[in-house]
Each structure stands twice: as structure tokens, then as C-alpha cells.
Amino acid sequence: MTRQTNRTASNDQKLANALKESKAPAISRAAAILRLLGKSDSPLGLQTIARSLNLVPSTCLYVLRALVDEEFVSFDPDTKRYSLEAGVLTLARHWLRRNQFTDLSQPVLNRISQDFDVTVLGVNVVGIEHIIVVGISQAGNNFQISAQVGSRFPALISATGRCIVAFGNYAEEELEEKFKSLRWDEPPTFSEWKAQINKTRTQGFAVDEGNYISGVTVVAAPVWKSRDKLSHALVAIGISSTLKRTGLPELQDALLKSAQMLSNQLSGDIVLAPR
DSSP states (O other): OHHHHHHHHHHHHHHHHHHHHOSSHHHHHHHHHHHHHHHOSSOEEHHHHHHHTTOOHHHHHHHHHHHHHTTSEEEETTTTEEEEOHHHHHHHHHHHHHOHHHHHHHHHHHHHHHHHTOEEEEEEEETTTEEEEEEEEOOSSSOOOSOOTTOEEETTSHHHHHHHHHTSOOOHHHHHHHHTTOOOSSOOOHHHHHHHHHHHHHHSSEEEESSSSTTEEEEEEEEEEETTEEEEEEEEEEEHHHHHHHTHHHHHHHHHHHHHHHHHHHHTSOOOOOO
């Protein structure tokens, strides 16, 4: 619980810092408020929102009223608290309807999850900053990961991050700086992380064995829209001891082949990760 609280506080601070540096502050404030309300388990009051984002209350109130008018945020006059409104869901549905990866990947997620009893995610890669879960199939065992469609994670964390770096073109200085901000249960050194990235580049998929979450193995395979654009990834998550018994190599092979198949479908061509 402490670890999760610290992560949430850190993310809120990053959000607040991003607002200060934004070239379009009104849009950034609105986006920050929507994200904050989306992460909250309960409606929030004006002072809480303003304090969390380091906003002047009057400025925060102005943005909230505009979001209420646009039906992205609802306001309860009895409790004086704000929460997300259905207008956000309408936007999400429009995006999901036009997102080919979501439709194509869901049967794949379900099949791999059922065959190997793991949780499988389909994620959208948004540069080097973050990934967004756009599809999920939960395992049938007692292990459940706290992720839903729309959940955001740091792009470079775990096996997915190794894929993003392995098949991208990023300066080492930038990577090292971002690596320092990542939170792991059992953190690798930067040198170990780079070696794992080189291995990912060679084999075409990445494995995180207990670094991100102790006792949990994460396998990720890249999905391509074109030969030079890593757009998505398939991510399988399971208990390490169970995967060693039930066949980690088989899971890796199934994930990689499925990712290559989706790449072909998305691009209309054969798009394989570099070997």
C-alpha cells in the first residue's frame, strides 16, 4: 500500500510539473483534471483538485465549470464534489470503434490467457512517456493484476519498456535519466537493463523476471503498424514459479507469433521485429 501511495504522489507531482511547462496551459489543466478524476476512487472537491495539481483555486474552478458544461465532468451540488461524466466515455467509445488493434487483438488476448492461465494486455505505445492499456484478458487463477482498459503506465517499465527501447532510436543520456525515475520491486542496474534490451533486440521479445513485481514474470512482444513504427505490444503477466512449471518458452513463442500476426494484419504486409 505504501508503495502504491508513493507512486500516486509521484505521478501527481509529475502532472503538476508538466502543467507549469505546458505551452497550452488551458488544455493541459483540463487534461490534468480529467486524469486526476479518472484515477480517483471517489468524487473530489475543488480544494483537493487544486491542491493536487498546484492550481490556483479560482483557475481550477473556471476549468471545472467548462468541463461540466461540455459534459466531461459532473458536479454534485449537495456534496460540492466533482467526478467524470459520461461524455468521456463517448469519446473513448469513438476511439475504440476506430482502433483496429483493439478488435484484432482481443481474441488473441483471450486465447493466450486461457491457454497459459496468465493475464494478457494489449497496450498502445505513446512514445517514450507512457503506455495505455486498450485490451485485457484476465487469468482464471487467483493472481489478478490491477489494470483496466485506459490504465496508464510508464513506457519504460518492465518488459514492455525493453521492447520500446530495443526497437526505437533513443539517446543513452535520455534513457538513463528516465531509468532513474522508474520504480521496481527488484531494480536492475542500468548496465543490466541495457544488456536485457540488447537481448530483446536479438530475440524479438522481452522478459522481466521479477524486476518490476517480485515473483511475477512479464513477457512482452512488439506489434508494428509499419517497419519503422512500434505502435502496440502484447504483454503476458503470470506468477514466475507457475510459468516455469507450465512452459515459459511456449508462452514466449505464442506471444511472439501472435504479435507478428497482428503486425501483418495492421500493416497489410509482413512486418517482423529486427533479429
